[in-house]
Amino acid sequence: MEIIRADHVSITYDGIKNAVNDVSFSVEKGQIIGIVGESGSGKSTILHGIQGLLPRTSARKGTISLFGKSIDDMSAAELKNIRGRDVAMIFQDTGRYMNPISRIGKQYTSFLKLHEKKSHAELVALEKEMLKRVHLEDADRILHSYPFELSGGMRQRVGIAMAMSLRPRLLLADEPTSALDVTVQAQVIYEMMELRKKYGTTIIFVTHSMGVAAYMSDIIGVMQSGRLVEWGKTEDVISSPREEYTKSLLGSIIELRDERLITTI
Amino acid sequence: MKEPILELSHVSKTFYSSKTGEIPAVSDVDLDVSEGECVGIVGESGCGKSTIARMITRITDVTEGKILLEGQDITKVEERDLKKIYKKIQMVFQDPYSVFSPRMQVGTFLEEGLVFFGISSRSQARKEAETLLHMVELSPELLDRFPHELSGGQLQRVVIGRAISMEPRLIILDEATSALDVSVQKQVLKLLVKLQKRLGLTYLFIGHDLAVVRSISHRIVIMYAGIVVEEIQSERIEQAAAHPYTRKLLESVFSVHDREKKKIVLETLTMQDSGYERQGCPYQKRCPFVYDRCKTEKPDLVDYGNGHKVRCFYFE
Ligand SMILES: Nc1ncnc2c1ncn2[C@@H]1O[C@H](COP(=O)(O)OP(=O)(O)OP(=O)(O)O)[C@@H](O)[C@H]1O
Ligand SMILES: Nc1ncnc2c1ncn2[C@@H]1O[C@H](COP(=O)(O)OP(=O)(O)OP(=O)(O)O)[C@@H](O)[C@H]1O
Ligand SMILES: [Mg+2]
């Protein structure tokens, strides 16, 4: 089943042309897609576009379909209903999407209440279990904290836990592990893979870590200046990239065995 | 050996939560950074790295301990004398949105700092700002944009540009390149190294990507649960790192060259009110080598020579 279809999608912002430039792709149920590419190339813009979450200053051409239906044919209520429930998003900067003056637990519960008819106690139990999965063992304290009382990576993990809580059919994740140390990152990746294994969740995630992209994805998409310049099976993109840009990305990875920059420059 | 430009001695920070009481975010940390050196800090999310950075820049007060900048204890500096410190230390925050006012354009953000610290005249500041953007691989078009009109990585580079422009002695970079693609990241890291060589800048580089931190640092400090568990020369980290947590970090790196899918070994999580043990070694619950002693006694950070220090009974 086709979960997402993008047909010649272009997105502009006020005065900024081609934030996304003629992008087409199709994603099947249960696939994991890793998007890598240039900073500023339109990766976050695409993810927001899929959800119908672009700011008013932007304009889109082309069609985006979710679960077989164009999002332009969905009513505002319909879109709102699938957002969070069927399509969950992990934002690049979770902190910006949280209310700074409301406790995490309160925000988490009111998000769940939008979609779940469960008792308060059941919701809190779900929250704790999800927090534990992203290695936030101190769940009581986390729920009782304001966003500023958590570290960057802790806030990011709260965002991940929230997005995974309702077992979405489609998970859109914008640099979900960029603020996490590698051991916690491994745990979060495991949980995301489990989501697909157990519930067939389709995942599109953006990352700057080529290692993570290679590990998680079935397909890798590469973006540069608004264009999707390469799209292919992970093994192919990693071991025999077609595009010069992909080659240069792969050539820029810094590895533990490399000569250090402080000695080579 | 050069004089340390920055010296932390027995620095601790405790936060309070009405729910769970004390949160020992940083406990008894000693750290020194010499002029022209880059020291990397890595560690678990939530282990106190940003808190250390915030204490050095006086955004957060220390609970205990001293922080010496060129011999002066900055924890005691009066509010009105802080401007002098800010000129010497610049910080690139983990969350770049937090330093921007949402209604301030990129150009104003860059020019304001230059003028405030008397680095350039108002008439020259625009030109300087353009040069700065160029240095961090950004187009001058961005000068007229507002922060929400920039991508994550663009914003991060604007903040790096501003920190460099203040002509500081010390720059603290908190996850400063985490939102950059590998190619731009490498350019920015090279720029930092060049500036360091040319101007003798000193860096404290907080990061999660071990390979990146190793590449740009002379020494690496590894933290867990608010304490320093290991300190090592960066070139030796892969071969010689000894603390079980550091080894675990090294094992958890995903590389494009791993042919076989690495099996993620999950750690048994313990459900308890406090995430960390208060008695004994803080790593005991996750450690594969625990002795009885680890459950009751806190190990010391032992110096094994060559700049290698480890806090672990197993290694002793
Ligand atoms: N609200 C906005 N208004 C105007 N321009 C915007 C807006 N959001 C993004 N842009 C611009 O659109 C382009 C694409 O931005 P986007 O955030 O999608 O990039 P990205 O690939 O996610 O980058 P990064 O890896 O740095 O997060 C960039 O040039 C950016 O400056
Ligand atoms: N203002 C605050 N009030 C209460 N607790 C706080 C506050 N700031 C930080 N903490 C707590 O202190 C601990 C250390 O946080 P810090 O931000 O220093 O971690 P970090 O090492 O930078 O983590 P990350 O890698 O996720 O950014 C965390 O448990 C956090 O919840
Ligand atoms: Mg982005």
Ligand SMILES: [Mg+2]
């Ligand atoms: Mg931090």
